[in-house]
Amino acid sequence: MGYKTKKKLLTGLTHILLIICVIAVASPMIWAIIASTQSPGEIYSYPPKFSLGSSAKRNFGMAWNYFDIGIMMRNSLLIAVIVTAGKILISLLGALALVYFRFPLQPFVFFIILLTLMIPIPVIIVPLFRFVSDIGWGNSYWALTLPFFASATGTYLFRQHFMSIPGTIAEAARVDGAGPLRFLFQILVPMSLNTIGAFCVIQFVYMWNQYLWPLLVISGRRRQVVQVAMRQITTVGPDGLIDWGIAMAGSLIALIPPLIIFFLLQEQFMRGFALSQEK
Amino acid sequence: MGTKFPGKLYPLLLLLPTFVVIGLFIYYPMYQTINMSLYKSLFMGLRQIYVGIENYIELFTSPAYRQSLVRSFSFAGLVVLFSMTISFLMAILANQKVRFARFYRTALIWPYALSPAVAGSIFLFIFNPSVGVLNYLLESTIGIRPDWISNSTLAFAMVVIAAVWKQLGYNIVFFLAALQNVPGDIVEAAHIDGANAFQRYWKVIIPLLSPTGFFLLTMNLIYAFFDTFGLVDVMTRGGPVDATNTLIYNLYRDAFQYSRTGFAAAQSIMLFVIVTVVMIVQLKLGNRTVYYQNE
Incomplete structure (x- = not known):
């Protein structure tokens, strides 16, 4: 041959x-x-x-209306967007402090933030649940969003990115009389759009797919997220028995937003994955 | 003028949101977890009495918990083994320079976007003993109709298969990226030295991929231990008879269904220890045996 x-x-x-x-x-x-x-x-x-x-x-109609997946899709969207935005903002501010200021115990502060990577939510879920109930956040969006706001990954990524930006740019901004926040939003953020975009898509999908925490803190359907609906549509149907047509329709609906983001923003995804490996 | 802004208070103000969130929602609950693990709940959580390390002793002596531990480690081991092997082979295929390579890559990694709960729902239907397509295929080809739901071993296998499938996309992304970074001249040199395709992969490419391998090993272990909760909850609720009751599911049941918060908190600490060990091993081993391109 x-x-x-x-x-x-x-x-x-x-x-x-x-x-x-x-x-x-x-x-x-x-x-x-x-x-x-x-x-x-x-x-x-x-x-x-x-x-x-x-x-x-x-099937799609029943999933959307009878199982309230329409409402839950809106809830999921709201929560994923809020948490993603909150994470980005808080991490940007933290990274700004870590890179462009001098303050005591700086390495230690950074270490404390990074250390949270070792503590996934399931490890602290028992007291966390009690805590949010005690302060009256049971069944609220506060409980569903705020605990996710801090991001060691985000702070780390933005810090790395800021450190790669030449120091002369910060100097020039200071000569022009820009304060730290103006420097952040007018100069650093536009220079970091790639990193922010990559972080955004990964975090959105991560939040969209949350299951355990919403299952615990939200009761009833009106405020529930769409992932938890999977539990119900695979247990009962309109006539008692599981209706697999409706169940599959509901599963597909819940899958559409992250899939659309994946196909539209594949480049950001790949960049986000590459960044996540650097940690 | 330097590159740093002046001010001592300003940076602390910028870090305040981060510290409020991690303080209130991570470190304070972490402290509380340790604290709670020293108490026992009575009367469905209405009273707490201090018991010292009794919960931890129960952790190591309870046959049910030990079973859950073994089950969880076998589950994680199987998921890691299969998802990493299959995705590695698929990544090698997708890395070949053929037409439509981009299409193939996308078509192999999209399940990354799926959540464990949605994957659970779809696989529950596929594995359904009476209407599932899998049993139809099995019956029409080899004449068996296994009961994936009520047989313990089969239910465990079903959850493993769903968990592996859901993780393939994620792993392929990283293996592909790593394969594309393998320096062509090294592989070429091995080729010229007479190494066949198998030897080139075994002796040259796989060692080059070990950083990615270690990274994925860690991520897959964490996935198997924590992120598969939704999958288990939708598919089996830990059943039948605890067959799929992994550590995280056991923790959830003890904490929120049986109100054994103290015992659940001790289980949380156990999970924390597992995560810590996995991460430290990754840092140590991952740094030693791997190849760095810059060296």
Whole structure:
């Protein structure tokens, strides 16, 4: 066999293997999409129907209205946006202090912030839950957002980025009489948009996918986030039995926002991943 | 003029929001966790009595907790093993210079955006013993209809499979990035020296990827221990008969269903120790055996 034929065969094999992988990765989702369009009768038919069914409108409508996923989507969106914005703001201020000021115990302060990486929420969840209940934040957005506001990752990333910006820029800003905050928002932030964008997409998806904490602090559906709805739609249906068409429709709805962000902002994602590895 | 702004109070003011948040919502609860772990709750949490290290003794002597520990470590081990191996092989494939390479990459990593809860919901349907597509395929090919929900071993396997699938995208991203950073001339040199494809991967490329490997190992362990809560809660609620009751799920049940807050707090400390050990091992080992491009 000549070199060329061998190479062609190898390329063909690579394509075939890649296509198998792509299908294997996508197949649960494809099946969920098919089921989300089927009526209970179609889902319970044997052998199962591998074609789109007749009940897409009903399933998505029931998920949206009967299971209040519409309301929960709004809640999730609100919370993810608030937390992402809060994290960015607070981390930017912290990084500004760490890079452009001199104050006592600076390394120690930075260390204390970084140390929070070792304490994931589940480790402190029992007293944290009690604490937010004691101060009257039970079932509120305060409890759902504020505990997430500080970000060691964010402070670290912005600090690294600020340190890579030439010192002459800060000097020039000071000569021009800019105060620290004006320097931050008019000069540093525009120079950091890439880092902020990368941080933004990662944090948005992270917040969107939160499950345990909302499950604990929010009772009832009106303020609940959409992830927790997965618990309910896979337990009961409108007639008592689980309605898998509705359940799959609900799962797909909950998946759409992070997926859209992923496909639209893939570059930011990749940059965010690269940054997260540096820690 | 220097690059620093003057003022001693100003930077503290800038750091104040960070410190208020981490103080109130991380360090104070951390202190409280340690404190609580020394108390026992009575009457469904209405009374607390000081018991010293009794909760910790229970942690090490309770057969149920020990089982949960073993279960959690096997779960984490299986998830790490399979998700890292499969994603590494997929990343090698996706790294080949073929047409549509960009499409293949995107099509392999998008499940990253999925949450554990949504993955749980979809897999619960696929594994459903009566209407799930998996059992249809198994029955029509090899004639079996396993009961993934009520059989302990099968339920555990089901949760492992869902957890592995959900993590593939994340791992592929990092493996791909690392593979693309492998210096071509080193691989070329190995090729010229007569190393075949397998040897090139085993002897040259994998050692070069070890920093990423260690990083992913840590992230996958943390994922398996903590982030799979939503997956377990949606799919099995820790059942059947504790078969999927991992450490985090056990903690949740003791704290919020059985009101055994003291015992739950001791479990939290146990989880904290696990995270700390994993991170320290990563820092130490990750720095020693790895290859740095700058050296």
